[in-house]
Amino acid sequence: MTTKVTVEEVERVAELAHLELSPEEVGPMLRDLNAVLDYMAELNELDTTGVAPLAQVSELGGAVGASEPRADQVQTSLDRAVVMREAPETDQVFFKVPKVIER
Amino acid sequence: MASENKTAETYVEKPKTLADLRAGITAGSIKATDLANSYYERIEKVNPQLNVYLSLTRERALAQAARVDDAARSGDPLAPLAGIPVGIKDVLVMKGAPATAGSKILENYHPPYDATAVAKLEAAGAVLLGKLNCDEFAMGSSNENSAYGSVRNPVDPERVPGGSSGGSAAAVAANMAVATLGTDTGGSIRQPASFCGVVGVLPTYGRVSRYGLIAFASSLDRVGPLTAYVRDAATLLGVIAGHDPKDATSFSASVPDFAAESDKPAEGLRIGVPAEYFAEGLDPEVRTAIEKGIAALESAGCKVKPITLPNTRYAVPTYYLVATAEASANLARFDGVRYGYRSPASDTLSAMYSHSRDEGFGAEVKRRILLGTYALSAGYYDAYYLKAQQVRRLLAEEYLSAFAEVDAIVTPTSPMPAFKLGEKSGDPLAMYLADIYTVTASLAGICGVNVPCGTTQAGLPVGMQVLAAHMNEATAFRVARAVEAAGL
Numbered sequence: 001m002t003t004k005v006t007v008e009e010v011e012r013v014a015e016l017a018h019l020e021l022s023p024e025e026v027g028p029m030l031r032d033l034n035a036v037l038d039y040m041a042e043l044n045e046l047d048t049t050g051v052a053p054l055a056q057v058s059e060l061g062g063a064v065g066a067s068e069p070r071a072d073q074v075q076t077s078l079d080r081a082v083v084m085r086e087a088p089e090t091d092q093v094f095f096k097v098p099k100v101i102e103r
Numbered sequence: 104m105a106s107e108n109k110t111a112e113t114y115v116e117k118p119k120t121l122a123d124l125r126a127g128i129t130a131g132s133i134k135a136t137d138l139a140n141s142y143y144e145r146i147e148k149v150n151p152q153l154n155v156y157l158s159l160t161r162e163r164a165l166a167q168a169a170r171v172d173d174a175a176r177s178g179d180p181l182a183p184l185a186g187i188p189v190g191i192k193d194v195l196v197m198k199g200a201p202a203t204a205g206s207k208i209l210e211n212y213h214p215p216y217d218a219t220a221v222a223k224l225e226a227a228g229a230v231l232l233g234k235l236n237c238d239e240f241a242m243g244s245s246n247e248n249s250a251y252g253s254v255r256n257p258v259d260p261e262r263v264p265g266g267s268s269g270g271s272a273a274a275v276a277a278n279m280a281v282a283t284l285g286t287d288t289g290g291s292i293r294q295p296a297s298f299c300g301v302v303g304v305l306p307t308y309g310r311v312s313r314y315g316l317i318a319f320a321s322s323l324d325r326v327g328p329l330t331a332y333v334r335d336a337a338t339l340l341g342v343i344a345g346h347d348p349k350d351a352t353s354f355s356a357s358v359p360d361f362a363a364e365s366d367k368p369a370e371g372l373r374i375g376v377p378a379e380y381f382a383e384g385l386d387p388e389v390r391t392a393i394e395k396g397i398a399a400l401e402s403a404g405c406k407v408k409p410i411t412l413p414n415t416r417y418a419v420p421t422y423y424l425v426a427t428a429e430a431s432a433n434l435a436r437f438d439g440v441r442y443g444y445r446s447p448a449s450d451t452l453s454a455m456y457s458h459s460r461d462e463g464f465g466a467e468v469k470r471r472i473l474l475g476t477y478a479l480s481a482g483y484y485d486a487y488y489l490k491a492q493q494v495r496r497l498l499a500e501e502y503l504s505a506f507a508e509v510d511a512i513v514t515p516t517s518p519m520p521a522f523k524l525g526e527k528s529g530d531p532l533a534m535y536l537a538d539i540y541t542v543t544a545s546l547a548g549i550c551g552v553n554v555p556c557g558t559t560q561a562g563l564p565v566g567m568q569v570l571a572a573h574m575n576e577a578t579a580f581r582v583a584r585a586v587e588a589a590g591l
Contacts, residue, residue: 057548
């Protein structure tokens with residue numbers, strides 16, 4: 001957990017996140033990530049053996065307030081025309097994007 | 104008065120209370136239309152200096168004000184917030200109005216629907232003035248991450264208003280709205296409320312629907328009100344709270360009359376003061392102000408007792424792992440396909456994604472997406488994300504144990520008063536550490552209120568954070584009322 005992040009790793013993670021870092025961005029990002037991750041390594045001081053992960057407050061049970069899903073019924077959704085208006089490029093039915101595969 | 108020491112021009116102005124405004128509108132001495140127009144005049148006058156509003160929804164506001172005036176004229180019973188001018192943080196959507204979330208990537212986005220909290224406010228008669236500046240995607244503690252420039256603190260425009268709901272806090276402090284909605288993921292309502300000297304509410308997770316909130320970290324995000332007075336915050340929370348079929352995490356429980364609950368005296372309440380929140384790193388002037396607030400609670404008949412929350416020091420790393428992991432997933436939706444910015448010159452779909460995101464997101468958003476993606480990536484998931492979720496449970500359980508012995512916990516909201524623009528913006532870790540007192544409540548899902556609690560020698564506001572157990576906002580409001588009544 002205290003391993004230093006390398007330039008290659010930053011570039012790999014950027015690719016996973018569909019972010020394209022300029023060469024000027026990589027250096028500062030590397031420095032910031034390492035500083036933050038070093039600090040986060042302090043969590044290793046704490047023994048969490050057998051502690052169940054908590055992803056949602058509702059998993060605390062009892063007193064935290066119950067919620068229930070709505071009935072599984074078909075409901076009207078937003079009108080296609082008003083949604084399509086916000087898209088960069090459409091044919092009014094589908095979203096249009098640049099080609100996916102080079103031929 | 105300490106404020107006499109200040110050289111900077113101040114824009115602080117207190118709005119009337121909801122009760123006074125309501126009485127005026129009911130009696131006909133205040134017209135909702137005139138009130139809305141007077142707020143737009145105030146906004147036009149001071150917005151160039153403070154950069155609080157990103158866009159105005161004048162047409163919608165004046166149509167609503169006219170409806171309120173018609174109802175008042177015909178003697179119809181008025182809705183609870185009839186004619187009250189309210190501003191909305193720009194991460195909450197309003198049909199047809201811009202919703203930038205402080206980001207370039209949503210610069211021209213006009214969402215086709217209303218957030219539930221927004222719709223509830225309007226159904227209760229509120230007049231929605233416009234959209235408020237904030238850190239990009241609510242990521243920041245100073246408002247310096249907005250793509251549209253930082254909000255300035257009305258108390259001292261050389262200082263930050265806090266973040267991410269900086270516009271929401273500054274709008275109330277400068278009387279550019281009677282009340283506002285903000286959102287709080289790690290302190291984003293409480294901390295700016297503290298920096299600007301206003302009241303800000305972190306409702307229990309699940310109390311207010313998140314539908315129509317542009318998501319940052321879904322297990323942490325909350326919508327809450329900011330106001331000048333505690334009772335008014337309680338009234339607003341009562342309006343926006345409640346079950347929403349469109350948010351599966353919203354409570355099915357009924358909503359108490361928070362305003363009436365806040366009228367109950369704080370006498371006899373047991374108040375815990377955690378040693379860890381008064382340790383190294385706390386500004387001495389903030390400490391002094393909070394200690395006066397605690398003394399005021401004792402005078403009001405509260406039983407103050409020291410408590411310990413030993414895992415507090417792990418809260419910031421835990422929070423930043425959980426929040427960035429969730430953010431990296433949530434922000435995947437900004438891809439230039441369905442809405443928002445698309446980079447014009449891309450030959451392939453893959454290049455279009457990465458160019459759009461690279462050009463559309465600011466540095467802090469990229470940093471958090473990368474951090475979150477890293478923490479979730481193969482080989483690091485267990486060491487970072489899973490570990491953080493385990494510590495999250497320990498932190499939540501620590502609060503639950505504390506609330507078995509006390510009714511509320513009081514702490515400083517922030518370790519320091521509002522800092523200067525640029526003072527911390529070059530050091531992300533220093534900025535994250537400023538969230539030390541607010542993030543644990545976020546992780547645990549409990550509720551809280553920031554209540555103004557005096558000022559520093561230089562006249563900068565200090566805020567007390569009053570925390571209460573899940574579903575127990577009423578207790579937090581009672582304690583906050585007692586602090587407010589002390590007039591510190």
